[in-house]
Amino acid sequence: MHYDVFNGDADGIIALLQLRLAQPMESTLVTGVKRDVQLLKTLSVSAGDTLTVLDISMAQNHAELRQALANGARVFYADHHKAGEIPDHQNLEAHIDLDANTCTALIVDKLLNGRFHTWAITAAYGDNLVAKADQLADKAGLCALEKAQLKELGILINYNGYGANVGDLHYAPDDLFKALLAYDTPFALLADKSSPFYVLQSVYQQDMDLALTTEAQYQSEVLGVFALPNCAASRRISGVYGNLLANQSPDCAHAILTQNSDGTYTVSLRAPLNNKQGAGDICSQFVTGGGRAAAAGVNVLPKEQLEHFIEIVEAYYRGQSI
Template identity: 45%
Template sequence: MNYDVFNGDADGLCALHQLRLANPVKAELITGVKRDIKLLDRVQAVAGDQVTVLDISLDSNRARLMQLLEAAVHVEYFDHHYAGEIPRHINLVSHIDVSADVCTSILVDRSLEGRYRLWAVVAAFGDNLRQSALVLARSAGLAESQIEQLARLGKYLNYNGYGDSLDDLHFHPVKLYEEMKPYPDPFDFIDGSAAFNLLAAGFRNDMGMIGTLLPLSEGARYAAYLLPDAPWARRVAGVFANRLANDDPSRAHAVITPTRCGDYSVSVRAPIAKPEGADTLCMKFETGGGRKAAAGINRLPTDALDRFLVIFAEQFKGSSPA
């Protein structure tokens, strides 16, 4: 039996889509909202089964991964988040690169030697890796208008992954993958899928709610924003953080959103001009993790908010381009 385990954001979706366009298999799909990363705990594989993992931290799933490997389950792992020590095991094939300029779909693109590259472009834009996306797009000979179309698609797919629960999303990630599945070419998806138009409309409506939100805390090299307790705010947290980062690339940004459980989730973006330190900051908190340029904290207790703001300021107050 095959299991495909993937993050529910643009990168996880596009990575899986590329891989299964090139190598179609019948598989059980396991995913969730973007912050739902301990997905291997849901895999009930047995000896001889194949598990493909896309865009979730190996370090966060280490215990279950080792159980699966020792049970003679074959695992292929594609990821760009902090991994810690990568196990050496006969049943593991890993494609892990934590460089700040790659995403999981780029690693799949490398593995497939550029087949279905346009979907890797979509994913890179969704992960706010604009320069990496532009390099891939230009290698494919795309016009500027086409590049901007794929950038919007990446943004919308990523936007759909954010939420406190699946109820906050416009599409369950499995449903969105099924919408993408018939389209080897993302331009055909844009033209032919009603899902694209629904996501575009939802994105416009939700981003329009932000208005003139002022920082909760700021300095010359950083700014933190607190969003209201509302489903639209949980949906836009990631894309709002990306927009802030793009609008002011010399600053680090944090977007803090109340959750349904009464605590906060946090999205952190390191300065684009110096894309490092986001993972280091977030891993100082129990449910934190991510990558150098972009990371998050899944559950920040309300009484830890002030501590987070202090550590965030300390981490980035001296950050400036090298």
């Protein structure tokens, strides 16, 4: 068996898209919503099985990765999240880059020598690496309209990955991947008026309009906190809304709180774009938290811990000890 294991956001989907456009392969797709990162827990692999694992933290899947290797599976692993100790094993090919200005699709792009470079640029836009994506797009000779098109496409694919479960999404991530596989370039997808781009474009604006009516629950010069109501639209828009706020105020951190039915919050934290560090370390202090330096989250934050969360974020970005 071969398994393609990938995060359900723009970076994970497009990282795999590049690989399968270059190397078509029959595989079992293993993915989920963006916050489903412990995907190796769902697998039971045997000697001779092969895995491609993309855009999920090795640290969050460490025990399962070791077990897969011990069982005789071969694993290709590419990621930009916290890795922890990388196993030294002959059956593991690991490509881990924790630079805050890269993403998994850009790691794969290098391995493929830029064969599907415009897809990789699209993923960088989707992962809110706007300055990096602009730099790569300029170097590739793309015009302003083409850059804007790739940016919108990346945002829409990323937007589709957010939700409490796959039922919140407009496309299941594995279905979206399979749909995108029909297009060698993002521009071919854009040229097809029946493609997922146009479906997502129409529903995205409805969800964003909801978010844009939200006033800050807490605001200082280093942190803005916004709370969205308990509904599927909030869960879908939370991540890209945080990215939008981060781009509008690059010196400020932003936390998007989505209310859950049990009274807790799901939190998306964006570090300031001009200081892309700390988000993962902050969120990791909470039981269900984690992420990378520039963007992280807490799956379940009790309301009584919100004030403490704000204090920790404030202290960090004011340069105080936490």
